[in-house]
Amino acid sequence: MLEALVVLAVFVGALTRATFGFGEAVVSMPLLALLPVSLHTSASLIGLAGLTVALLSVASRSGEVDRHAFLRLCVGTVLGIPWGIALLLLVPQPVTSTVLGCSLVLYAAWSLRPATLAAVPSRALAPGWAYPTGLLAGALGSAYNFNGVPVVVFGTLRRWPPARFRGTLQAHFLFSGVLVVGGQALGGAWTPDLPLLFALSLPGLALATWLGHRLHARIPAHRFERYVFLLVLVLGLVLTLRGATSLVAA
Helix, strand or coil: CHHHHHHHHHHHHHHHHHHHCCCHHHHHHHHHHCCCCCHHHHHHHHHHHHHHHHHHHHHCCCCCCCHHHHHHHHHHHHHHHHHHHHHHHHCCHHHHHHHHHHHHHHHHHHHCCHHHHHHCCCCCCCHHHHHHHHHHHHHHHHHHCCCHHHHHHHHHHCCCCHHHHHHHHHHHHHHHHHHHHHHHHHCCCCCCCHHHHHHHHHHHHHHHHHHHHHHHHHCCHHHHHHHHHHHHHHHHHHHHHHHHHHHHHC
């Protein structure tokens, strides 16, 4: 029964990632937290699942990649990893979750205003912002597995069309996922029950990737941006609630 619930939690997160290009960690981690699974196992399993979905998505060529932005993001990500280690040592995760969650809620709420959506011009954010975005993604990813959040905000501010948004995010997640999973393996975060849980999750990951591609194709382009902002709002609320709950409990 436990294995089935773990596979279901991983499937829901993978389906979210395959459909919108992001969100699996913030969706799956709270679900896994409800189960008797260690934090190291949960984080490592989500890291492997995210890498698998990104690999399947990139291999299927589902989405257009902004190559210039992708390269800049990767450079920033590598440079941000040492900062993530410092962040992990100096700032408690509940504090980071609360601040990051509140920021996402404010950003999504502001972006969902009809006047805001109509007023923001195409390519409102300069391409050079990919470097600090990647640095922040590397820092948050190596510290807390939150590497997707800055890239999502960058993509929305760049006003990428749906195919480019999803394709570029998956390509970046493939790159950063290799670094995260490699770091977790070398750092001793892998637990004895991880291989079995990951093997059991593989069929669900393949199904979630295929189904997510189908769902993504059915989302009208003019509504995709609004759906992304709604998902960002939900993720921000989840992060805020998790962080605030941990702070109160402490």
